[in-house]
Amino acid sequence: MSGTFLIRKLNAFLPLRADGESALEALASKRVKSLLRGHDIISEGEDPKTVNLIVDGWACRYKILEDGRRQILAFFVPGDLADLHVYILDAMDHSIGSITPLQYAMFKPTEFEKLGDEHPRVLRALWWDSLLMSSIQREWLVSVGQRSAVESLAHLACELFLRLKMVGLAENGLCRFPLTQSDIGDALGMTQPHVSRTIKDLNATGVVTIQRGTLRVHDLSGLRTLALFNPNYLHHLYQAAI
Structure with a gap:
């Protein structure tokens, strides 16, 4: 069940209806890819065309400086979207890479937008999830600084x-x-x-x-x-x- 962990997380924000859960699971199971450890789902500079859901394994958001130094900006675990609105960019300003062998589901923007239009509670829960990732980013900044x-x-x-x-x-x-x-x-x-x-x-x-x-x-x-x-x-x- 590719959408299991995401559905569990979204239900913590806002209890979903059964039809919303079913639609999300169907979409999450539609297009699942595998990736070896140490490879990118998408690299900085590439044109993002999908929303990617971590199904199994761990990934990270990161940037590489010109001299090769790396800064990890986020860790993604099963049930995390990397990232929710990334497909609106013309080019990635960061990379998403695998920390372990990885399985991830790819959502086309049109599919994702249709899901939100037809299931408003899913859309609202996804807003919560997006706000959570921003909150985590702020807390990481506090750790690095203080x-x-x-x-x-x-x-x-x-x-x-x-x-x-x-x-x-x-x-x-x-x-x-x-x-x-x-x-x-x-x-x-x-x-x-x-x-x-x-x-x-x-x-x-x-x-x-x-x-x-x-x-x-x-x-x-x-x-x-x-x-x-x-x-x-x-x-x-x-x-x-x-």
Whole structure:
């Protein structure tokens, strides 16, 4: 069921009607592509012609400087759209790449617009989802500018855990965490040695353990406190997750 995770997330914002869920699932299952790790769904400068839904695996939004340095601007997990209105651009000003082997569904703009016209509750829930991604972007900026290294990594771990838990991909405090030290460093503005030390320091707190591609939350309240985590930026998703 290609649309399962997106439907779960949208229902947290606004309960959908059965016909809206069915239409969304039919569209999500229509055109599913696979991608190996380390490849782009779409690259900067290309003409975006589709809206892309992450069905399985992890992806990221990123930019590359002329000297090869990379800044990761967002992580996408199953149920995320990358991005909702991107098809209105003439050329991409960023790239969307796979962090793990990936499956994604491609929506044609006309199909997506028809879905919104025929199912207003789906459209309104998608607006919520778009606002959520903007909220996450603002919170990431706060981390890069103001939080310490441990606070920033703790905040990222807490956010991703809650996003995964909300769509049913975290159980008993455990979820996948396939980010490399390079991925984390490029998202949080740290060198790889700094990331390695920060993971060690964060694990030593006892509230969370990051190792071997997994994240285990031992004390969610303690993690929130350590990260200076205010869940209001996740809006309805936080209440749905807990």
